[in-house]
Amino acid sequence: MHPDTLAIHSGRDNLGQAHVPPIDLSTTYRTPDLSAATASIDSMAAGGLPAGGSIYQRLHNPTVARFEAAMAKLEGTSVAVSYASGMAAVTAALLAAKMVGQHVVAVRPLYGGTDHLLASGLLGLEVSWATPHTVGEHIRPDTALVICETPANPTLQLVDIEAVVAAAGDVAVMVDSTFATPVLQQPARHGARLVLHSGTKFLGGHGDVMAGVIATDDVWAARLRQVRILTGANLHPMAAYTLHRGLQTLPVRVRAAQANAQVLVRRLLAHRAISRVRYPSAPGCDPKGLLGRQLKGPGTLIAIDLIDGYHAAQSVMAAVGLFTPAVSLGSTDSLIQHPAGLTHRIVGEAAQREGDIGEGLLRLSVGLEDVDDLWADLDQALNRTVELAAK
Ligand SMILES: Cc1ncc(COP(=O)(O)O)c(C=O)c1O
Numbered sequence: 001m002h003p004d005t006l007a008i009h010s011g012r013d014n015l016g017q018a019h020v021p022p023i024d025l026s027t028t029y030r031t032p033d034l035s036a037a038t039a040s041i042d043s044m045a046a047g048g049l050p051a052g053g054s055i056y057q058r059l060h061n062p063t064v065a066r067f068e069a070a071m072a073k074l075e076g077t078s079v080a081v082s083y084a085s086g087m088a089a090v091t092a093a094l095l096a097a098k099m100v101g102q103h104v105v106a107v108r109p110l111y112g113g114t115d116h117l118l119a120s121g122l123l124g125l126e127v128s129w130a131t132p133h134t135v136g137e138h139i140r141p142d143t144a145l146v147i148c149e150t151p152a153n154p155t156l157q158l159v160d161i162e163a164v165v166a167a168a169g170d171v172a173v174m175v176d177s178t179f180a181t182p183v184l185q186q187p188a189r190h191g192a193r194l195v196l197h198s199g200t201k202f203l204g205g206h207g208d209v210m211a212g213v214i215a216t217d218d219v220w221a222a223r224l225r226q227v228r229i230l231t232g233a234n235l236h237p238m239a240a241y242t243l244h245r246g247l248q249t250l251p252v253r254v255r256a257a258q259a260n261a262q263v264l265v266r267r268l269l270a271h272r273a274i275s276r277v278r279y280p281s282a283p284g285c286d287p288k289g290l291l292g293r294q295l296k297g298p299g300t301l302i303a304i305d306l307i308d309g310y311h312a313a314q315s316v317m318a319a320v321g322l323f324t325p326a327v328s329l330g331s332t333d334s335l336i337q338h339p340a341g342l343t344h345r346i347v348g349e350a351a352q353r354e355g356d357i358g359e360g361l362l363r364l365s366v367g368l369e370d371v372d373d374l375w376a377d378l379d380q381a382l383n384r385t386v387e388l389a390a391k
Pocket residue numbers: 085086087088111113114149153176178179197198199200210211212328
């Protein structure tokens with residue numbers, strides 16, 4: 001079925017007479033049949049599903065399972081495993097990788113939190129930093145995972161998933177596909193074994209729920225579920241319900257926000273305050289021709305480099321009225337933020353340089369407002385930087 005249909009109908013099997021999925025808030029379940037319950041425990045300890053019925057919410061929850069089933073359908077994988085946040089999902093993937101080997105390869109730029117977690121050494125993994133073109137040089141016998149983001153946060157760098165998968169050989173590749181959503185990109189179809197989303201962004205879509213989810217195969221799902229049981233970073237059933245509901249409008253939201261972004265990009269490209277616009281369909285941003293082949297549309301995020309650097313960025317953040325100056329993305333409303341000072345502050349100057357994250361870079365998450373209202377807001381804020389520079 002078409003993704004628009006899957007987004008609405010997935011995860012809704014066996015609803016009985018109900019029209020929408022019920023929310024199951026039980027933290028524990030009655031287990032009068034001890035041998036069936038023990039079978040469930042054994043199955044879940046091995047990373048499987050509750051063979052003999054539910055036991056305890058940290059082990060398995062039916063509302064959460066419905067959201068996961070829907071995500072797997074949308075990504076074209078057999079299963080998905082969800083977490084309390086995107087960072088909990090990244091952490092779980094890295095701990096699951098530790099069951100395979102002690103080394104990971106990471107392609108910069110990555111979301112600041114992911115970069116920092118890897119660089120901190122907190123999880124005891126050895127990390128090699130790579131560009132999309134040097135992944136193969138870093139693969140070792142103990143490499144467990146290759147991690148990349150495409151489009152990457154915050155520069156919108158596009159990574160050729162098939163090329164990275166080929167360079168990784170037998171090693172699993174995890175793609176953080178948060179910026180693309182399953183509407184615009186399905187990394188598993190290009191060979192990625194793990195597809196990660198911060199569900200906090202487009203999947204919920206209204207800026208009011210935190211989540212992380214990894215769509216994957218049965219082998220990695222077993223490891224990921226084991227990590228979740230052990231570490232307890234579960235998605236709450238209320239959050240799972242909200243996310244599952246959000247999926248129904250995901251394709252419509254993404255397409256409408258993308259149409260707005262395309263109009264804004266055309267106008268930004270001609271603006272005198274800007275030296276560069278980074279957007280998958282903007283000049284020079286897709287040297288490998290991935291748009292159409294891997295990424296179905298350019299999406300809703302735009303990065304702009306301001307001619308007058310940090311001071312101009314500071315002035316735009318203060319001058320916008322309709323755009324909210326705030327981190328995060330993928331909501332119905334438009335947001336603008338300064339990666340070097342906020343989301344990627346923590347990675348430090350060297351990683352910022354390596355990731356091409358300058359002091360004059362602003363990242364825009366375009367929402368569903370009227371595009372002329374958005375432009376009027378941006379234009380006046382950008383013009384102010386030019387007037388300031390002239391003083
Ligand atoms: C690309 C990407 N991955 C992961 C995360 C982490 O997600 P969360 O904030 O839900 O923990 C973020 C957050 O901004 C992100 O942008």
